[in-house]
Amino acid sequence: MTVAVEKPEQPQKTDAVPPAAAPAARVRKIGRGTVVAVILVAWLVLFAVLRGKQTLALAAADLTDLHRWINDLNDSIGANRNSNPLFLYFFNEIRLVIDTLVTFLRELISQPSVGRPVPQIGWLGVVGIVGYVSWAVGNWRVALLAVAGFTFFGLQGLWQQSMDTLALVLCAVLVALLFAIPLGVWAGLSDRFNRIVTPFLDFMQTMPTFVYLAPLTLFFLIGGASAVIATVIYAAPPAIRITAHAIRSVPGTTVEAADSLGATRWQALLKVLLPMSKRTVVMGVNQSIMAALAMVTIAALIDAPGLGKTVMQALQSLDVGTAFNAGLAIVVMAIVLDRVTTAASAREEEARRSKNRFLKWRRPLLWAGAAVTAVLVYMSHTYLWAAEFPGEGGIGSSIASTADTATTWVQDSLSGVTNAFRDGITNGLLNPFQSLLTDSPWWLVGAVLIALGAVLGGPRAGAIAGMCVGLLVATGLWSDAMTTLASTLVATVLVMLLGVAVGVWMGRSTLVDRVLRPTLDAAQVMPPFVYLVPFLALFGATRFTAIVAAIVYAAPVAIKIIADGVRAVPATTVEAATAAGCNNWQIITKVQLPMSRSALTLATNQGLIYVLSMVVVGGLVGAGALGYDVVAGFSQGQLYGKGLAAGLAIVLLGVMFDRITQAAARRVSA
Amino acid sequence: MATQVRQWRVGAAGLAVLGLTLTACGGAKVGDSSSASDSSGDSGKCGAFNLAVNPWVGYEADAAVVAYVAEHDLGCTVTQKDLKEEIAWQGFGTGEVDAVIENWGHDDLKKKYITDQKTAVEAGSTGNKGIIGWYVPPWLAKAHPDITDYKNLNKYASKFKTSESGGKGQLLDGDPSYVTNDEALVKNLKLDFKVVYAGSETALIQAFRKAEKNKEWVIGYFYEPQWFLSEVPLVKVNLPKYTDGCDADAEKVACDYPVYDLDKIVSAKFAKSGSPAYDLVKNFSWTNDDQNTVAKYIAVDKMAPEAAAKKWVEANRDKVDAWIK
Numbered sequence: 001m002t003v004a005v006e007k008p009e010q011p012q013k014t015d016a017v018p019p020a021a022a023p024a025a026r027v028r029k030i031g032r033g034t035v036v037a038v039i040l041v042a043w044l045v046l047f048a049v050l051r052g053k054q055t056l057a058l059a060a061a062d063l064t065d066l067h068r069w070i071n072d073l074n075d076s077i078g079a080n081r082n083s084n085p086l087f088l089y090f091f092n093e094i095r096l097v098i099d100t101l102v103t104f105l106r107e108l109i110s111q112p113s114v115g116r117p118v119p120q121i122g123w124l125g126v127v128g129i130v131g132y133v134s135w136a137v138g139n140w141r142v143a144l145l146a147v148a149g150f151t152f153f154g155l156q157g158l159w160q161q162s163m164d165t166l167a168l169v170l171c172a173v174l175v176a177l178l179f180a181i182p183l184g185v186w187a188g189l190s191d192r193f194n195r196i197v198t199p200f201l202d203f204m205q206t207m208p209t210f211v212y213l214a215p216l217t218l219f220f221l222i223g224g225a226s227a228v229i230a231t232v233i234y235a236a237p238p239a240i241r242i243t244a245h246a247i248r249s250v251p252g253t254t255v256e257a258a259d260s261l262g263a264t265r266w267q268a269l270l271k272v273l274l275p276m277s278k279r280t281v282v283m284g285v286n287q288s289i290m291a292a293l294a295m296v297t298i299a300a301l302i303d304a305p306g307l308g309k310t311v312m313q314a315l316q317s318l319d320v321g322t323a324f325n326a327g328l329a330i331v332v333m334a335i336v337l338d339r340v341t342t343a344a345s346a347r348e349e350e351a352r353r354s355k356n357r358f359l360k361w362r363r364p365l366l367w368a369g370a371a372v373t374a375v376l377v378y379m380s381h382t383y384l385w386a387a388e389f390p391g392e393g394g395i396g397s398s399i400a401s402t403a404d405t406a407t408t409w410v411q412d413s414l415s416g417v418t419n420a421f422r423d424g425i426t427n428g429l430l431n432p433f434q435s436l437l438t439d440s441p442w443w444l445v446g447a448v449l450i451a452l453g454a455v456l457g458g459p460r461a462g463a464i465a466g467m468c469v470g471l472l473v474a475t476g477l478w479s480d481a482m483t484t485l486a487s488t489l490v491a492t493v494l495v496m497l498l499g500v501a502v503g504v505w506m507g508r509s510t511l512v513d514r515v516l517r518p519t520l521d522a523a524q525v526m527p528p529f530v531y532l533v534p535f536l537a538l539f540g541a542t543r544f545t546a547i548v549a550a551i552v553y554a555a556p557v558a559i560k561i562i563a564d565g566v567r568a569v570p571a572t573t574v575e576a577a578t579a580a581g582c583n584n585w586q587i588i589t590k591v592q593l594p595m596s597r598s599a600l601t602l603a604t605n606q607g608l609i610y611v612l613s614m615v616v617v618g619g620l621v622g623a624g625a626l627g628y629d630v631v632a633g634f635s636q637g638q639l640y641g642k643g644l645a646a647g648l649a650i651v652l653l654g655v656m657f658d659r660i661t662q663a664a665a666r667r668v669s670a
Numbered sequence: 671m672a673t674q675v676r677q678w679r680v681g682a683a684g685l686a687v688l689g690l691t692l693t694a695c696g697g698a699k700v701g702d703s704s705s706a707s708d709s710s711g712d713s714g715k716c717g718a719f720n721l722a723v724n725p726w727v728g729y730e731a732d733a734a735v736v737a738y739v740a741e742h743d744l745g746c747t748v749t750q751k752d753l754k755e756e757i758a759w760q761g762f763g764t765g766e767v768d769a770v771i772e773n774w775g776h777d778d779l780k781k782k783y784i785t786d787q788k789t790a791v792e793a794g795s796t797g798n799k800g801i802i803g804w805y806v807p808p809w810l811a812k813a814h815p816d817i818t819d820y821k822n823l824n825k826y827a828s829k830f831k832t833s834e835s836g837g838k839g840q841l842l843d844g845d846p847s848y849v850t851n852d853e854a855l856v857k858n859l860k861l862d863f864k865v866v867y868a869g870s871e872t873a874l875i876q877a878f879r880k881a882e883k884n885k886e887w888v889i890g891y892f893y894e895p896q897w898f899l900s901e902v903p904l905v906k907v908n909l910p911k912y913t914d915g916c917d918a919d920a921e922k923v924a925c926d927y928p929v930y931d932l933d934k935i936v937s938a939k940f941a942k943s944g945s946p947a948y949d950l951v952k953n954f955s956w957t958n959d960d961q962n963t964v965a966k967y968i969a970v971d972k973m974a975p976e977a978a979a980k981k982w983v984e985a986n987r988d989k990v991d992a993w994i995k
Contacts, residue, residue, distance in 0.1 A: 075782065078760060078763065078787070079786070079787055213757075214756065214757060217757050217760060217761075218760060221761075221764050221766055222751060222753060222757060222760075222761050222764075222766045222767070223751070223766070300752065301752075301753075301754060301757075302753065302757060303751045303752050303753055309752060312725070312752070313730075313752070315872050316725055316726060316727050316730070316871070316872070316969070317727055317897070317968065317969035317970075317972075318872055318875055318876060318879075319969075319972065322972075382699055383699055384699065411880075415880075415884070422833065423833050426833040427833065431833075532872065532873075533872060533876060536872070536873050536876040536877070537876055537879075537880055540832070540877060540880070541834075541842060541866070541868035541869065541873040541874070541876075541877050542832070542833055542834050543833075543834065544833070618869075619869045620869040620870040620872070620873065621868070621869055621870065621873050622834065622866065622867070622868045622869055622873055623869070624866070624867050624869070627869070628846060628867050628869055631846050631869060631870075632846030632847075634754065634756070635754055635755070635756060635845065635846045635847035636756065636778075636846060636847055637756055637778050637779055637782065638778050639846070640756075
């Protein structure tokens, strides 16, 4: 569901390179490949000589001065928060506003409100509103889906938890959009502001959420408000990026036409730019909602109410079934909200295409629908049977026990095979690679990273790589960062293998696409905590388990991007190749893959970023290194500073790879 | 004309639905006497009671029982907050957390919040004895009885090798919030082992569960009281005996973990409030077996914490009465 609109500057390359440019490009490419090979050989030779020297290793409990300094800062904030005016008049005010909003929404749909044993609007009313709104902004098909989805929560026995989650997500998305849309418009209008804001957005999206949970509770206390703010930090960037992208992609001629008609800047914005980019902005809202849902389980660690809590509590006793049941509710909610917002963004076009007769019907139908909804709301406010979901959630318990049975079966029957596979990958690929990265002197690895950045992405990317290397050393966690880097790169390689195989398959067949896409969506939205337990049973507490978890999360993105890339190859080209006598294999390797090269680089870029965002989850299942440092910082006061530094290190790795792959992608398609 | 007729028809259909739903339904109304059963009577004496729930089942059992008694016997409005230790202690100062009722050591937090910030005070022992150590699955202790002596561990080190342990035996540690000296212990006892961090309690329990089932070689950090021990009774490995102060220098530790006296911490404000909930927390005390019983209800029998607490409280009325006398 998280589509790749986040990197809009990527020029889509669809037509072939003009023949005249080909020889020159070929010469350059060979040159670059040779240089990379030389760098790698030199690295291997020096590694053999200098192995184990200047590796900057740091034991699990050791700290650097930087870490201690952050600890002290944290302590002094905690000690002074009741006397500091910044808290009294700024943070506390923000907290109050958001807390009021959360409490209001929760009393409306999920929690007993003052003097009532049930919320203001019960299940029947909520289902009615959801169905009506989905129909009004989308179409009757998504309305049906929405009603079915919401009823399903009740049948799962998770009505209240789902409504708590919905309240939190709504609140976070409202607050996020309040900032994101104006900022996005600004970034769309001003290149300068866009350049300033982009690194901040990168930072907000790559920084592991575990890292800022603890500071947030320090500033905004425990509970709903902090959870919402944590979610906003994560959910706002996609909306900002996509709004900016939407404003930018309004055709220049249209704006010029408005100018020539004498429109002021303000008029041009309100009458031309915003209406024309409305459709894409709604996609931004969609992405914000998806990001907010992804935070649901993590925010449960600071007492955020809802489904995330159910997942976390079930995991304490390794109750996979219950965790899966709650995870499924999150997936269903994501699918409903995704389809409704997508339908909303397409509605106007659809309405314009459909027959006029329907339009005349629409208004009276809307009124009738509103009346019915009002009745449903009234009844759910008044009668207990319409307020509390009837039944015991029997479907939920059978889902839970089915999931348990399935997990046990998989664990029992596969664990022999999986161990062999794990040891193969670990010993054959991961261990040698990791020791190359961690046992080389730091300056050698740093030099190699900078050189590769410069060769693949150009001097600017090289400079950024140099800066990141320097800052990584400064965090004091170089060795851990290299361990994480090794796992991350291995995971990305596997993601790309899977991405190319499945992506090409999906890109070539609409049927396959239709069958696989919902599964991919579900894999992206299902909280990783749910599948950690079965993976632990299959692969043990190892780095490999973390790699598998990262693949489940990152591969869908790569697959979708590659599938779209393959599909974008003009049909005429494929036909021409077929006419020339190419077989399927040749068409794939000689035509479709080379022509979707920019999709491949974009998929690599996104795959890597998504893998990196799972580093912390990996730390919970034996991957150690930066992920463990972050979790430890969240759990132990004296490791707080180290955890924060580890979070920074993850961001730095992310920035370095993002810039190198993007610059490389631009070079490839230039 | 035709469309107008249609509009009327739609309107009429809407009204019909409306009328049908209004007349056809009924049932208990919100606010009816039948639904307002709780919250009457003796509430108001106790008021709000914010109880932190740290993320392990043993704690959940403590919290469930205390919350149940506070609600049903004292009429408190209990809010249970799921929080990690560090965050829970932060809450003492801000008034968001009144009590932490199963604390394992955490001398650093005690120094910060009790000695320095003075936002928290101790409220006595829970009666539980916290035992930390190295454990092996029962099948292994049975097959090789001498493995429970640390001196024999090197003999078996190669059996404990995994893909993560770099050629040495693997000693599996769990969640980073655990109190652990294991790295120092391995070094100072000259063991051919490497500490590998599983990263979470879930991972640790899954490793032991799988090891017992498939007869795999696993040795790792674990603790009592813990519900999992009633599913798989892990066997403790004997390290050199603990003596007072043998763990004073973290670098040089070469002895077993002390037996922790698990205790309760409350916010300074709560201690002075005169709330009956505070007296309950202060008097609350039970045995490891009590806690394991409730924890087993929750984790193994999958009862809701509240139902588990109810079952135990009803069976142990005498103990509960002593807390609220």
